[in-house]
Amino acid sequence: MTADIKEIKNFYGEAFQILNPKREVPEIEVEFYPYIGINNTIRVRSGKIFVRLAELCQTAPLEVQKALAFILIAKLLRKKVPPSASQIYRFYIKSQEIQFRAKENKRAKGRKVITTSRGEIYDLEEIFVRINSIYFKNSIQKPTLTWSARKTFRILGHHDSTHETIVISKSLDDKRVPPYVVEFIVFHEMLHVYHPTLQRDGRHYNHTPQFRRDEKKFAHYETAESWIEQNAKNFKVKSKKAKVKS
Numbered sequence: 001m002t003a004d005i006k007e008i009k010n011f012y013g014e015a016f017q018i019l020n021p022k023r024e025v026p027e028i029e030v031e032f033y034p035y036i037g038i039n040n041t042i043r044v045r046s047g048k049i050f051v052r053l054a055e056l057c058q059t060a061p062l063e064v065q066k067a068l069a070f071i072l073i074a075k076l077l078r079k080k081v082p083p084s085a086s087q088i089y090r091f092y093i094k095s096q097e098i099q100f101r102a103k104e105n106k107r108a109k110g111r112k113v114i115t116t117s118r119g120e121i122y123d124l125e126e127i128f129v130r131i132n133s134i135y136f137k138n139s140i141q142k143p144t145l146t147w148s149a150r151k152t153f154r155i156l157g158h159h160d161s162t163h164e165t166i167v168i169s170k171s172l173d174d175k176r177v178p179p180y181v182v183e184f185i186v187f188h189e190m191l192h193v194y195h196p197t198l199q200r201d202g203r204h205y206n207h208t209p210q211f212r213r214d215e216k217k218f219a220h221y222e223t224a225e226s227w228i229e230q231n232a233k234n235f236k237v238k239s240k241k242a243k244v245k246s
């Protein structure tokens with residue numbers, strides 16, 4: 001049985017209450033993120049807790065979700081992680097890793113590795129080469145470029161520095177999406193390669209002022225931003241409807 005996001009969110013509230021009973025539970029937002037590996041993050045911004053869970057954890061059973069909630073909240077509050085929680089989580093991750101390796105072995109024995117940079121409409125590699133030459137004097141070393149497995153609508157792109165991978169949301173591989181929008185998202189993720197994350201006082205800064213300044217150098221910056229703003233919602237609704245019909 002897999003958990004839905006609402007149930008998962010409740011676990012975070014519950015964990016907070018148990019680990020820090022004196023404080024009122026703040027607003028909590030939980031979302032899945034197309035991290036390539038198993039990578040879960042928690043942070044506080046303007047008094048609100050933001051949790052990002054790896055998409056790989058989306059299929060984890062309820063008790064694992066709950067254990068993970070306790071682990072992340074404990075980390076956030078600098079409290080001791082309940083041993084039962086880390087045990088449940090570790091056991092699950094181990095079993096997933098074994099499964100994953102088994103699948104990889106099968107794939108390696110079978111056919112060639114499938115690259116997913118070529119979408120139905122857009123080819124990420126081609127876009128990368130073009131953007132690299134126009135904006136970076138070809139200075140960005142080519143990372144792994146891939147479309148996400150799922151159509152994520154809120155997260156359009158992601159740069160994973162650990163695995164040197166740029167993931168672009170499959171939702172953009174669509175003829176209704178103008179090329180400059182896909183290019184802009186790729187450009188944004190390439191800027192993350194160009195401006196590595198700054199760490200200061202134990203915090204991570206991804207979008208530094210320098211990053212934001214460079215981002216505006218994109219030729220269609222404003223058009224792309226406003227397209228995303230205006231269409232992201234629409235687009236999601238349309239796709240959902242389309243799915244229901246078919």
Ligand SMILES: [Zn+2]
Binds near residue numbers: 188192206207
């Ligand atoms: Zn970014």
